[in-house]
Amino acid sequence: MTTLLFRSxxxxxxxxxxxxxxxxxxxxxxxxxxxGDKAEIDYALVWKPETxxxxxxxxxxxIFSLGAGVDHIFADAELPKHIPMCRVINPNMALRMRExxxxxxxxxxxxxxxxxxxxxxxxxxxLLQPHAGERRVGVMGLGxxxxxxxxxxxxxxxxxxxxxxxxxxxxxxxxxxGADGLPDxxxxxxxxxxxxxxxxxxxxxxxxxxxxxxPRGATFINGGRGGHVVExxxxxxxxxxxxxxxxxxxxxxxxxxxxxxxxxxxxVTVTPHIAAFSDPRALVEQVVENIRRDQAGQPxxxxxxxxxxx
Ligand code: NDP
Ligand code: OXD
Numbered sequence: 001m002t003t004l005l006f007r008s009x010x011x012x013x014x015x016x017x018x019x020x021x022x023x024x025x026x027x028x029x030x031x032x033x034x035x036g037d038k039a040e041i042d043y044a045l046v047w048k049p050e051t052x053x054x055x056x057x058x059x060x061x062x063i064f065s066l067g068a069g070v071d072h073i074f075a076d077a078e079l080p081k082h083i084p085m086c087r088v089i090n091p092n093m094a095l096r097m098r099e100x101x102x103x104x105x106x107x108x109x110x111x112x113x114x115x116x117x118x119x120x121x122x123x124x125x126x127l128l129q130p131h132a133g134e135r136r137v138g139v140m141g142l143g144x145x146x147x148x149x150x151x152x153x154x155x156x157x158x159x160x161x162x163x164x165x166x167x168x169x170x171x172x173x174x175x176x177x178g179a180d181g182l183p184d185x186x187x188x189x190x191x192x193x194x195x196x197x198x199x200x201x202x203x204x205x206x207x208x209x210x211x212x213x214x215p216r217g218a219t220f221i222n223g224g225r226g227g228h229v230v231e232x233x234x235x236x237x238x239x240x241x242x243x244x245x246x247x248x249x250x251x252x253x254x255x256x257x258x259x260x261x262x263x264x265x266x267x268v269t270v271t272p273h274i275a276a277f278s279d280p281r282a283l284v285e286q287v288v289e290n291i292r293r294d295q296a297g298q299p300x301x302x303x304x305x306x307x308x309x310x
Pocket of ligand 1: 042044053068069071140141142144145146147163164165166167168178195196198201202223224225227249250273274275276277282
C-alpha cells in the first residue's frame with residue numbers, strides 16, 4: 001500500500017482523490033489534517049505546508065509541490081532538506097505563463113493603459129510608439145517559464161534580453177548572467193519582466209537600486225513572487241516617474257490587502273496570482289510518474305536542488 005498526504009488550499013480534495021486513485025488504485029489518499037499514522041505516509045503533495053508538518057513524517061520518501069515554485073515549501077524552517085522534492089514543470093504551465101507575459105508586454109508596448117484613459121475621456125488621439133524591433137524587453141529568470149516567455153517575445157519581434165544565474169543560450173535572446181551581467185541587462189531594458197524563483201538570493205531583488213538601473217520611463221511586469229519586490233521602492237519609483245507602469249500578479253501579502261495602494265494606483269495593473277495556473281491533470285501525470293519511478297527505484301523527474309532553493 002502506498003500512502004500520500006494531500007495538503008492544498010483549493011477545495012478539490014475529491015477530484016484529486018478520484019483522479020489519483022484511477023491511476024494508482026491501491027493508493028491510501030489522506031487529506032491533511034487527517035494524517036492518520038504519520039509513519040505510514042510515503043509521499044506528500046503540498047501547497048504551503050504548515051511549519052514542521054513534513055518533518056513530522058518519519059518515513060517520507062518524496063515531497064511534491066503543487067506549484068512550479070517551491071518557496072512555499074522552503075519557507076518551513078523545519079523542512080527535512082534531505083527528502084527529494086519535485087515541482088511542476090510542464091508545457092501547459094509554460095503556455096499559460098507565456099500568454100500572460102505576452103499580453104501584458106503588448107499592453108505596455110502598445111500603451112494600452114493610456115488608450116483606456118483616453119476612451120474614458122472620449123479622446124480620439126494616436127500615441128506614438130516604436131515597433132517591436134525597437135522595443136527592448138528583458139526577462140529576469142531564463143528557466144522553464146522565463147526561457148519560454150523570452151523566446152516567444154523574440155519571435156514576436158521584440159529586442160529581447162534575459163538574465164540568469166548561470167550563462168544561458170536562448171534562441172533570439174541576448175543573454176546576461178550573474179551579478180556582473182545585471183547592470184548592462186538593466187541599462188538596455190525598457191520593459192522588465194520578473195520570472196525568478198524566490199530564494200535567499202532573489203528576495204527583495206527588485207528594489208530602488210535595481211529599478212534605478214533601468215532607463216527612465218521603463219515598465220515592470222512581475223509574474224514571479226511578491227517577495228522579489230520591495231513594494232515601497234516600486235511605489236516610490238512609480239510616483240517619481242522613473243517607472244512609468246507596472247503589472248503585478250504576485251504580492252508580498254496575498255490576497256492583496258484591501259488598503260494596498262496598488263489597487264487604485266493609476267499606473268498599476270493588478271491580477272490575483274493567476275498568471276499561470278497549475279493544470280491539475282498535468283500535475284497528476286507527474287505525481288503518478290514520480291510515484292511509479294520511486295517504487296521502481298528509478299530517479300524522480302523535476303527535482304528541486306535543495307542547495308539552490310529552486
Ligand atoms: P526555473 O527554476 O526553471 O528557472 C529559474 C530561473 O531563474 C533560472 O534561469 C535561474 O538561473 C534563474 N535564477 C535563479 N536564481 C537566480 C539568481 N540569484 N540570479 C539570477 N538568476 C537566477 O523556474 P520556472 O521558470 O519554472 O519558474 C519561475 C518562477 O515563476 C517560480 O519559481 C514561481 O515563483 C513563479 N511562478 C509564478 C506563477 C504565477 O502564476 N504567477 C506560476 C508559476 C510559477 P539558472 O538558469 O542559471 O539556474
Ligand atoms: C506556482 C504558482 O508556483 O502558481 O505554480 O505560483
